[in-house]
Amino acid sequence: xxxxxxxxxxxxKFFFKVPVILHKMGLGGWERLLGAQWMLITHIGRKSxxxxxxxxxxxDYDKASDTYYIEAAYGARADxxxxxxxxxxxxxxxxxxxxxxxxxxLTTAGASEMLVQFYRSxxxxxxxxxxxxxxxxxxxxxxxxxxKNLTLLAVKPEKE
Numbered sequence: 001x002x003x004x005x006x007x008x009x010x011x012x013k014f015f016f017k018v019p020v021i022l023h024k025m026g027l028g029g030w031e032r033l034l035g036a037q038w039m040l041i042t043h044i045g046r047k048s049x050x051x052x053x054x055x056x057x058x059x060d061y062d063k064a065s066d067t068y069y070i071e072a073a074y075g076a077r078a079d080x081x082x083x084x085x086x087x088x089x090x091x092x093x094x095x096x097x098x099x100x101x102x103x104x105x106l107t108t109a110g111a112s113e114m115l116v117q118f119y120r121s122x123x124x125x126x127x128x129x130x131x132x133x134x135x136x137x138x139x140x141x142x143x144x145x146x147x148k149n150l151t152l153l154a155v156k157p158e159k160e
Contacts, residue, residue: 023040039056039068040053041091056073057129058094060118068156072151073133102158
């Protein structure tokens with residue numbers, strides 16, 4: 001079984017919920033102490049219709065196009081990803097900025113290069129996040145190969 005086939009266990013699920021809880025308490029932004037930036041995504045359940053919150057890494061932000069690049073650690077199997085496929089408009093919050101958004105997947109080559117670029121800017125953080133998802137790599141070549149199997153998204157604010 002590869003890392004891409006595994007779903008997060010109970011401990012990992014709890015670990016992933018802590019940043020959501022802290023952001024909802026108004027304590028967002030502390031992740032910058034770790035050298036990270038996160039996006040809180042509020043999405044509608046595709047089956048339940050309930051509102052859910054998920055936290056994802058912001059890998060890059062292009063100010064000119066107002067586009068955030070994020071990753072789905074568990075790819076197309078992630079419930080939040082399935083939910084935004086079913087209900088494509090969702091709420092996003094980065095720092096103090098809150099907006100309605102829509103996401104589109106990057107190409108395989110684009111995802112691989114974005115992952116390498118992220119690694120170059122935050123090597124220790126990238127290694128630790130990848131290891132939590134069960135993915136280890138020796139060098140940028142192996143990282144590019146891993147990137148081909150990851151789901152990276154371009155998130156843009158919805159025009160009102």
